[in-house]
Amino acid sequence: MEYLIGIQGQDFVLVAADNVAASSIIQMKHDYDKMFKLSEKILLLCVGEAGDTVQFAEYIQKNVQLYKMRNGYELSPAAAANFTRKNLADYLRSRTPYHVNLLLAGYDDSDGPGLYYMDYLSSLAKAPFAAHGYGAFLTLSILDRYYRPDLTRDEAMDLLKKCIEEVSSASISRRFHLHYLHLFNLFHL
Amino acid sequence: MTVFDQLSLDGLRFNLTSEKNSAIPLDFFTPPSANSASFCLPNHSTTVRRPFPLSHGTTTLGFIFQGGVIAAADTRASAGGLVACPAVHKITPIHSHLVVTSSGSGADCMLWERILTREIRLYQLRHRRRLSIRGTAKLLSFMLHPFKGTEVCVALTLCGWDKESGPKLIYVCSDGARLQGDIFSVGSGSPYAYGVLDGGLKWSLSKDEAISLAREAVFRATHRDAYSGNNVDLFHITAQGWSQRKREDLKEEYYRDMEKRSKDRRGKIKRE
Numbered sequence: 001m002e003y004l005i006g007i008q009g010q011d012f013v014l015v016a017a018d019n020v021a022a023s024s025i026i027q028m029k030h031d032y033d034k035m036f037k038l039s040e041k042i043l044l045l046c047v048g049e050a051g052d053t054v055q056f057a058e059y060i061q062k063n064v065q066l067y068k069m070r071n072g073y074e075l076s077p078a079a080a081a082n083f084t085r086k087n088l089a090d091y092l093r094s095r096t097p098y099h100v101n102l103l104l105a106g107y108d109d110s111d112g113p114g115l116y117y118m119d120y121l122s123s124l125a126k127a128p129f130a131a132h133g134y135g136a137f138l139t140l141s142i143l144d145r146y147y148r149p150d151l152t153r154d155e156a157m158d159l160l161k162k163c164i165e166e167v168s169s170a171s172i173s174r175r176f177h178l179h180y181l182h183l184f185n186l187f188h189l
Numbered sequence: 190m191t192v193f194d195q196l197s198l199d200g201l202r203f204n205l206t207s208e209k210n211s212a213i214p215l216d217f218f219t220p221p222s223a224n225s226a227s228f229c230l231p232n233h234s235t236t237v238r239r240p241f242p243l244s245h246g247t248t249t250l251g252f253i254f255q256g257g258v259i260a261a262a263d264t265r266a267s268a269g270g271l272v273a274c275p276a277v278h279k280i281t282p283i284h285s286h287l288v289v290t291s292s293g294s295g296a297d298c299m300l301w302e303r304i305l306t307r308e309i310r311l312y313q314l315r316h317r318r319r320l321s322i323r324g325t326a327k328l329l330s331f332m333l334h335p336f337k338g339t340e341v342c343v344a345l346t347l348c349g350w351d352k353e354s355g356p357k358l359i360y361v362c363s364d365g366a367r368l369q370g371d372i373f374s375v376g377s378g379s380p381y382a383y384g385v386l387d388g389g390l391k392w393s394l395s396k397d398e399a400i401s402l403a404r405e406a407v408f409r410a411t412h413r414d415a416y417s418g419n420n421v422d423l424f425h426i427t428a429q430g431w432s433q434r435k436r437e438d439l440k441e442e443y444y445r446d447m448e449k450r451s452k453d454r455r456g457k458i459k460r461e
Contacts, residue, residue, distance in 0.1 A: 021368055029370050051365010
């Protein structure tokens with residue numbers, strides 16, 4: 001089962017996603033990247049139905065880039081999150097709804113870091129921490145227990161590792177690779 | 190005239206192409222609108238009854254190794270419990286450096302392979318360069334997207350060689366998935382094929398070892414899976430293009446395997 005997690009700190013957002021692309025009982029890829037870079041400071045993590053994820057995420061990605069080309073400056077994370085939610089909502093009651101669950105992580109120069117949780121019913125919530133998938137049932141309580149708004153980066157990494165250990169040990173599929181991305185400097189760990 | 194001008198689903202027409210006659214219809218640049226045929230149309234109170242079960246069930250595989258790309262597939266087309274045709278071509282060349290293995294509904298695969306071949310050729314004529322394998326996969330994925338949710342069932346593996354970036358293996362299916370990787374097996378026999386491939390595949394295989402591994406994987410899958418069988422087709426793609434081996438009857442492979450097993454058993458009995 002696919003898993004996304006995000007933790008917001010004082011000046012960073014830490015996000016992680018599993019790396020498995022599965023088709024019923026077969027794991028077709030073990031190094032599948034579920035993160036879509038919307039801009040230098042915004043990242044979209046997308047899980048859900050097979051084709052819908054890439055189609056929807058790439059559509060949002062290209063439109064965010066188009067905004068920058070047209071206007072000369074980038075969309076803020078809050079604006080990008082609301083744009084994404086609006087698109088999800090518009091398609092929800094059409095004949096082709098997109099069944100995708102999203103986490104949007106961004107850093108606004110004036111407002112600071114932000115983590116936005118969206119689900120396939122196009123709900124949107126700005127949250128200090130969030131998770132998607134069956135793993136969310138296991139890890140939200142860990143996050144509730146140990147999360148503090150003034151986490152340092154190392155403490156946030158430790159908290160993330162705790163969550164990942166829990167999901168790996170409780171998950172049916174043992175092969176659970178996680179790909180960390182530390183948003184503030186946007187480097188891969 | 191593009192594919193969308195000619196296809197008509199019970200009265201809905203996709204007639205969106207830009208005036209400049211570019212290769213890609215404008216339909217690609219927007220997610221499908223409420224007009225696209227993704228659900229049963231309101232005119233039908235019940236779906237049309239199928240005259241016979243569609244042909245499904247197959248074992249196809251592809252993998253990349255140091256000597257290029259190998260594509261292999263069985264040749265059985267099944268319609269429910271009947272072997273509709275024992276000698277189908279499930280691997281089709283698109284151009285000199287790209288073949289596509291097909292799985293799912295046979296009719297849908299044949300149609301979409303023809304459409305893909307035409308669109309790739311048109312692209313080459315219009316832009317005076319060949320579209321990359323990744324671009325081909327994306328084009329195919331976007332062409333299939335309006336039919337998501339309908340009964341179209343295709344799962345294709347594009348196996349090819351790009352001049353710029355070398356060997357490529359990309360899986361595209363009508364659900365919308367598009368995955369690039371080093372090893373894929375698709376179809377009802379794919380779990381059995383994965384079992385053999387995952388154990389034996391190494392980057393450093395020689396060409397003959399890779400071909401015999403592919404043949405073995407298809408053979409084992411056809412042995413266990415009722416919907417795969419008959420013969421095996423093997424293609425090898427390198428920087429010089431694709432080359433096809435003569436179609437091999439898996440019955441011979443079975444007898445060779447039986448012979449080897451009985452020899453092993455005789456050897457064991459002698460030793461005891």
